[in-house]
Amino acid sequence: MDAQDMGRDLADVLIGEDDIRARLGEIAAQVDADYAGRDLLLVGVLKGAVMVMADFARALHGPAEMDWMAVSSYGSGTKSSGVVRILKDLDRDVTGRHVLIVEDIIDSGLTLSWLVANLRSRGAASVEVMALLRKPDAAKVTVDVKYVGFDIPNAFVVGYGLDFAERYRNLRVVGTLAEHVYSS
Ligand code: XMP
Numbered sequence: 058m059d060a061q062d063m064g065r066d067l068a069d070v071l072i073g074e075d076d077i078r079a080r081l082g083e084i085a086a087q088v089d090a091d092y093a094g095r096d097l098l099l100v101g102v103l104k105g106a107v108m109v110m111a112d113f114a115r116a117l118h119g120p121a122e123m124d125w126m127a128v129s130s131y132g133s134g135t136k137s138s139g140v141v142r143i144l145k146d147l148d149r150d151v152t153g154r155h156v157l158i159v160e161d162i163i164d165s166g167l168t169l170s171w172l173v174a175n176l177r178s179r180g181a182a183s184v185e186v187m188a189l190l191r192k193p194d195a196a197k198v199t200v201d202v203k204y205v206g207f208d209i210p211n212a213f214v215v216g217y218g219l220d221f222a223e224r225y226r227n228l229r230v231v232g233t234l235a236e237h238v239y240s241s
């Protein structure tokens with residue numbers, strides 16, 4: 058596959074397409090085994106998790122249901138505060154359902170811990186988390202993430218659903234942006 062044009066805006070590629078695909082395949086096999094005989098509901102967090110959901114869900118063998126939430130986390134600048142507002146709620150009731158939250162990245166973990174508590178309070182039978190990426194700060198809050206794709210350094214990353222000012226979500230790799238992108 059040809060490199061995408063916007064690849065020249067990257068300082069570094071942290072994770073390539075093949076590595077993402079392979080890792081999501083491994084996690085999907087594990088999830089298939091863990092949820093065998095149980096009715097799985099995947100809950101994607103918009104917009105970042107769109108690419109992860111698309112590839113992860115298709116790597117599963119079982120017929121999982123999919124639903125979406127959009128949340129916004131109040132915070133100063135780029136750090137989230139843990140105060141979360143629901144912008145788009147689930148379409149379906151989660152009572153009694155086995156929920157697997159599908160996330161792009163866990164940074165402080167504050168958004169996610171709120172989300173887990175929220176879905177549990179609605180009476181889900183179980184709530185687990187699958188995140189493609191996890192930053193070191195996530196270790197500081199107690200949010201139990203059952204499935205993690207990759208632990209990455211504490212740098213701002215884009216691609217594969219992750220954006221800078223809503224751009225670069227369509228990049229097929231995960232990487233850090235070059236200085237000229239920020240200064241232009
Ligand atoms: P928490 O609550 O875990 O927030 O601090 C996680 C959310 O923060 C965003 N985030 C990023 N978005 N590149 C991005 O494009 C990054 O490196 C990054 N780190 C955190 C993202 O929305 C995630 O859901």
Ligand code: MG
Pocket residue numbers: 102103104105106161162
């Ligand atoms: Mg997100």
